[in-house]
Amino acid sequence: MLGSSRGTRLAAALTSAILLLATAACGSDDDSGAGADKPAAASGAFPVTLAHKYGSTTVKAEPKRIVTVGLTDQDAVLALGKVPVGTTEWLGGYKGAIGPWAADKLGGAKAPAVLKDTGTGPQTEKIAALRPDLILAVYGGLTKAQYDTLSKFAPVVAQPKEYNDFGVPWQRQTEIIGKALGQDAEAGELVDGVEADFRAAAGKNPAFAKSTAVMATPYDGIFVFGSQDPRSRVLTDLGFKLPAGLDKVIGDEFGANISKERTDLLDTDAIVWIVTDTAEDEVKLHKNALYADLDVAKEQREVYVKEAGDYGNSVSFVSVLSLPYMLDRLVPQLTAAVDGDTATKVTEPTS
Template identity: 70%
Template sequence: MSRTPGASRRRLSRLAGALLSVLLLTTAAACGSSDDGSGPSAGSGKDASASSSAAPEAKAFPVTIAHKFGSTTIKSAPKRVVTVGLTDQDAVLALGTVPVGTTEWLGGYKGAIGPWAQDKLGGAPAPTVLKDDGTGPQVEKIAALRPDLILAVYSGLTKSQYDNLSKFAPVVAQPKEYNDYGVPWEQQTEEIGKALGKPAEAQQLVDGVTAKFAAAKQAHPEFAKATAVMATPYEGTFVYGTQDPRSRLLSDLGLSLPKDLDKVIGDQFGANISKERMDLLDQGVAVWIVPDLTSAVTKLHGDKIYGDLNVVKQGREVFVKESSDYGNAVSLSTVLSIPFVLDRLVPQLAAAVDGDPATKVDESAS
């Protein structure tokens, strides 16, 4: 399953399936083993890690990080970081390091760096973008970048992929206590902070975003009395589970997710629901990530079962265009993209749950 529904319309990636052969891996590692300091980066021969800022914190290394496949020890400060995790680049940038390689998921941004993170490049060239064609990480291209650290925190890395990537650099995989692609943004930031030797700085970043959530909840106590769900019209109705970062945006703002949500979708980040379970959408607010704000909404409201729900009749819906910067930021939900999201999402949620059907939800942000 693609990390996000609608792969055909958004060129989305999935870290699953067969890897390139070990022969390719070995060949690629050899090709990337020169010591001349040069490495490919998008649009430039310069090393994209050159603008990596402050030194690691005292006694930060060696550090051992536990994950789904055991643990990984990083002996010294990494200088050439490749992000296989689909959103890991934002935490790396926030901590002052420009990756030499990133994995493209959505948005089509240069270097896979969204507008909320562009200033973190600090004048450095954009990273080389690795595209996943459905067979997993591009091992040959990753090896050619000569990484000294590979981050796959927000990922669905398999054991065989982990083992093969570990042959030429330390790999920090997804944490075992969450579903694949289910790591909270806080833990993602903290683990990447440890890997880069900046745990205290990572905690400061987390505290800063947490304070924004707290301020929004204080300004909108009505959120604590409302339920909410996040969905997309993919092959019917696809609902995101409690461990998905998009759903966590809602719960972190104080809204409650449907009690039996995970029971319905299982141990995935989300799943399609049947017509019989459309009641999951009849919440205090339904947030929809849609391909188009006009045709998608018309189609949804034209469905008799959904159209008859109170959430529709009482105007308690929020629509976010998936291919917009706003929609991309919602899907990424990182330490850098979340402030960008909250500026737009909080006013929309407030309008949807205010109890007045006449209040229009502003969709101009999409």
């Protein structure tokens, strides 16, 4: 996750960024990163002011050179018909940091430059060199110092204050970015479309609404995702209930490792495991006597998602573009897990 920079590093970054702004050649002024058929912002959409964790930011005119610091913000930008000039890599190592669920949105445009978070925060110099006129950090965890630094180069829309860092729902993320791009109505239509997919899946699977579920990963013990994590919201948007007392144990975080004494939190009607290796991690989990004794394990109501690969990446990405791709694969697994027949095997998607 994003960390804060020390004062000396910040000063060096500012100096380098200013030099890069003056000397770097990053394409022509017409290289906006948008496709030829980019949609126009609504008439009268600008200026627009957006509230966030560190106050508010005003976008004075339709942005042409967008950099996404938020780890999944590029998908909402692409869904609204624009291509960022810079994106921040999180999962998959994809060209332009654009997953397969979003690749067709590039059209004939050049893939964005890919930035990396090395643990010390956004790559300030590289962002400045891209000459952005809007920096999006909606699905992120910018510190105040990082926000102030980036704001020297362009308007910055940071994470909303009403959610934990990295906890903004995909619906709200899409709406915020739509507003920043002057496309409120289009963003609303995108959200409505994906929410219809959730309703359709829930309607075909009434057992979801009668079931509990949780998402976890065997990382450094057992790490469970809380109610504010987008992965958990996938389950609740499908109708599942999370374990009672989950957030009390996790606290004000997107997730946490649970103690052996709280292994009971995993005894749900279905559990989604995000794992490195399906076969190996299943064996390791079932060697844990406390877990193996739970009904969810004994009755094999487990859904395994291999974290490496397009499907696993989409489960963690949780964006307006990745969700339809992910639901096509996750819903059949969840359906098998809660069908009431212990003989039903929960299989992994083949593609």
